[in-house]
Amino acid sequence: MFIDSHCHIDFPELAARMPEILAKMAENKVSHALCVSVDLPDFPRVLALAEQFPHIYASVGVHPDYEDTPEPTVEQLVELAKHPRIVAIGETGLDYYRLQGDLEWQRERFRTHIRASRESRKPLIIHTRSASEDTIRIMREEGAGTDKGGVAGVMHCFTESLEVARASMEQGFYISFSGIVTFKSAKELQAVALEVPLERMLIETDSPYLAPVPYRGKMNEPGFVAHVAEFIAKLKGVPLEQVAEQTSANFFKLFKDAA
Numbered sequence: 001m002f003i004d005s006h007c008h009i010d011f012p013e014l015a016a017r018m019p020e021i022l023a024k025m026a027e028n029k030v031s032h033a034l035c036v037s038v039d040l041p042d043f044p045r046v047l048a049l050a051e052q053f054p055h056i057y058a059s060v061g062v063h064p065d066y067e068d069t070p071e072p073t074v075e076q077l078v079e080l081a082k083h084p085r086i087v088a089i090g091e092t093g094l095d096y097y098r099l100q101g102d103l104e105w106q107r108e109r110f111r112t113h114i115r116a117s118r119e120s121r122k123p124l125i126i127h128t129r130s131a132s133e134d135t136i137r138i139m140r141e142e143g144a145g146t147d148k149g150g151v152a153g154v155m156h157c158f159t160e161s162l163e164v165a166r167a168s169m170e171q172g173f174y175i176s177f178s179g180i181v182t183f184k185s186a187k188e189l190q191a192v193a194l195e196v197p198l199e200r201m202l203i204e205t206d207s208p209y210l211a212p213v214p215y216r217g218k219m220n221e222p223g224f225v226a227h228v229a230e231f232i233a234k235l236k237g238v239p240l241e242q243v244a245e246q247t248s249a250n251f252f253k254l255f256k257d258a259a
């Protein structure tokens with residue numbers, strides 16, 4: 001069984017096809033999926049999915065790319081995270097690729113999420129793009145990692161260097177690979193995936209985006225996470241079953257409120 005550790009099946013284009021999506025998960029042996037929150041106005045529909053389906057979990061957080069959206073407070077996130085179906089805080093982090101200019105608000109928002117994670121003892125889902133130095137620095141400053149009393153989390157849809165992966169793992173974080181790792185052009189990322197031990201790895205789709213080969217360019221969905229696992233198994237030269245078992249065990253070890 002595989003687990004999609006990061007998807008956005010509450011987005012209308014996927015939510016409209018829910019029966020199909022659940023059937024594809026079953027067909028491809030994808031036992032669970034974590035539906036990740038991107039802003040507070042849409043959080044109720046994320047939570048509703050986790051309440052409706054026992055194998056769908058949810059997180060609460062505000063994505064760094066969402067500029068014109070209500071800013072969360074630590075108290076608010078901690079309060080919302082008390083719900084038993086909420087297993088993580090995020091997605092949060094920094095994105096200097098999509099947005100430019102003075103992004104101090106993004107860094108402040110990121111700090112808010114780390115504080116909420118420490119207080120609620122729920123792990124972080126971190127998004128970082130063209131901002132790895134600041135991301136790692138703020139994780140350290142705020143004590144996101146287990147080395148500083150935090151509960152760590154996952155570096156989702158990882159596309160950074162091995163150095164960034166190591167700095168994250170040192171803080172107790174897991175590294176999650178998406179369909180990007182299957183792309184022909186992703187040689188550097190494949191080299192990173194080869195070095196990240198299976199014991200520190202999660203797999204995800206980030207659907208509806210980033211469909212893996214052989215579905216590249218199509219709308220992605222949780223069932224396709226099996227193709228990410230297949231690619232990693234080949235890359236590492238290990239049985240697919242081992243990738244399935246280890247990444248699923250990692251998921252439940254990290255998201256300890258998921259059961």
Ligand SMILES: [Zn+2]
Pocket residue numbers: 091127156157
């Ligand atoms: Zn993301």
Ligand SMILES: [Zn+2]
Pocket residue numbers: 006007008036091206
């Ligand atoms: Zn996402």
